[in-house]
Amino acid sequence: MLAAPALHRGDFLRYDDPRMRKLKIGELSGLVGAPASALRFWEERGITEPEKDSGNNYRLYSAEDSCRFLMARRYRSLGFSLSEAKDMIAGADASDIAERLRRRLAELDAEARRLDAIRDELGRYLDECRAAREGLGVFAPSYLPAARYVFTIEAGELVDDQSAIALSRRWADRLPFSSYSLYLPPEAFLGSMDYRVRWGYSLGDDYLVSEPMGDSPPESHSSVVRLDGAACVFTAFFRDDARNLHPRELSGIVSSFQAAGYAAAGPAIGHLLEVDVEEDRCRYLYSLYIPIK
Template structure:
């Protein structure tokens, strides 16, 4: 007796209307009909339908599927290889779109209201990694300090960013000089440089008491994405991140020993 159109629809997961369309287009004409003219599909019809659905999944239009089913040897191989190349190109295009979306999201996540050209002019090779910005947002989004930092970053003008980046470059020059001179991480010179970094963050982003600065140091030491925000890869040296982290911790201890008071606006960050 074969299978009714309703049964084939249920088995294959396609609509009855689609099966009727395949029949009208000559792509899948059931081999049998009842006396009343109703369609009846046999096992060979179901096998052909399976091939049609496979090619549809690959994105072939119906006219090409008809050609493929009519030539199961060399012609089919040629079509499949051509489709493989098309899919590879589409994957590459989607990857480019994903990267473009990532860069656009990066701008939003960092809260920096600059055009791409302005960002290049101001930041140069300092790059913001979207994954790090996203991680930071997930970790600190409920923190008053993080919210303040994002608000202040968003409010900075191009001139503000140019000023703070120049300040950062000057600080980085001191850090690299001290490291190249083999200054000890817990020495006065390195601790003063660490203090300069803490004050820079407080001045431009959010109050940064010593204990918060120590948490930032942990990221600098353990996460290359965080260290790249401080020292671009082209200027990094082996051991520099660890040295800076140790200097920040030593400076925090020095300030604690000196009994440096914390203002009410920063004390909550250490809780």
């Protein structure tokens, strides 16, 4: 019996059994389960190189072409780019392909962690919206986690602090992990009408643990206000105006807070949660966390 010829890397693509005829595009389409347009697409990008029948100009695909197409489609389904798929088929050695696969696996692991973080944040946001709808006009025990804040609007005016504005833009890029927040100083709950509401973005300290979207903002930044976690009461309110919040708008909440026997232990934090539109009228739903002694 004659010994089988020795095979080298890539020979399984080049080896041409004379008993195997070449396939027309429709035949290969049915074999690999892809439309003819997909086969032409990969041909245009140099993945397959079918011959042309000299008599009728039909494309004729070899076994090598079918293998190259199947591998290219597999690599693309794993998330590799067109150029990466072409490189991996065209002559990359085994160690290079293994390294590319390891890198892609690491990318998918990172993406899975990011999606898990987004899922957790979505659940938290849903819970907060539900609690706000149910908590209009009432106070419920809660907890405000430790977080940092950067404020760019005070009493309805943009602050003259380019550093804070630049940092605010960075934090906005970290949505949904940052929240658009308002800051009420402690004197707001002492009956004063002479205080200034600040607006900006907040970023919870739990963001620093997972860092799901890149570098954390510098904690030592002079524009950052940090608040430690604190026991608080939770309530919610609607506003009809997106502009500056005047102290008198919160007088009802402050009166109810005082009547319930609470005393504020620090600044309160609110989060913009939803925008309701009813008959061309907008209402803005806010949660409000008031730390208590």
